[in-house]
């Protein structure tokens with residue numbers, strides 16, 4: 627090639643590089659895999675909000691070994707988290723990923739879809755139809771930005787890969803010999819949460835309907851506290867004995883019960899003081915003390931925000 631041609635190539639590369647942000651490096655920290663049953667594994671994320679330090683990894687991606695394949699639940703906040711999940715799967719089986727379930731629209735749970743589709747283009751990604759609609763309307767790109775900002779660029783290179791097919795309440799999918807039953811109650815954490823019961827394994831993936839020792843910061847979008855309690859009740863009616871929260875350590879029914887007790891106590895207290903005519907900030911001040919027992923829960927410092935959200939819901943319901 628002539629010097630001129632080389633220059634041209636270099637110029638093109640420069641243009642390309644300036645248009646495509648470089649992909650951030652992989653996550654090197656080795657998070658331990660938790661074996662829930664003989665066929666179900668969870669990679670428990672740090673029980674924190676996505677940050678530079680945790681590189682956005684804060685949820686509980688899970689996977690289920692089915693006959694000749696793997697089914698992933700919530701592959702995480704970025705392409706880097708998704709690749710880490712794939713590495714963990716490779717440590718257990720060489721079978722391909724055949725399907726993915728995304729529990730809801732919040733990007734810390736599903737932006738890892740990209741990594742799964744890149745490695746297994748034939749894998750089918752399932753979610754609630756309202757999540758798919760919201761992504762079509764641009765919510766996915768907004769989530770890429772939110773995670774990019776929270777991680778200060780550690781998720782760079784992540785792109786929206788939307789779910790392929792919608793699933794709704796009571797749908798049951800049999801994938802290579804294993805039954806995945808969908809529970810959807812609306813509105814709950816959002817208007818598009820699905821919980822996934824893996825029937826033969828006695829496991830239920832709860833998404834953010836249930837968090838372990840962590841306070842939902844607020845009820846974003848179409849979320850609702852009474853609806854979330856109803857969704858927890860539906861999960862408790864399942865036959866599952868292993869409960870996988872969206873964030874925080876896995877366990878049994880006690881996780882769902884403790885999340886339920888917190889939400890019921892909060893709703894009852896806000897309603898009581900609302901009926902007594904107290905203002906939003908007066909209620910917040912009181913509950914900071916009355917709920918001191920929850921001080922060790924992640925996000926307790928943002929209780930006031932949650933109280934405001936519940937206050938607004940009670941106000942709306944009273945009209």
Ligand SMILES: [Zn+2]
Pocket residue numbers: 730732815834
């Ligand atoms: Zn969420």
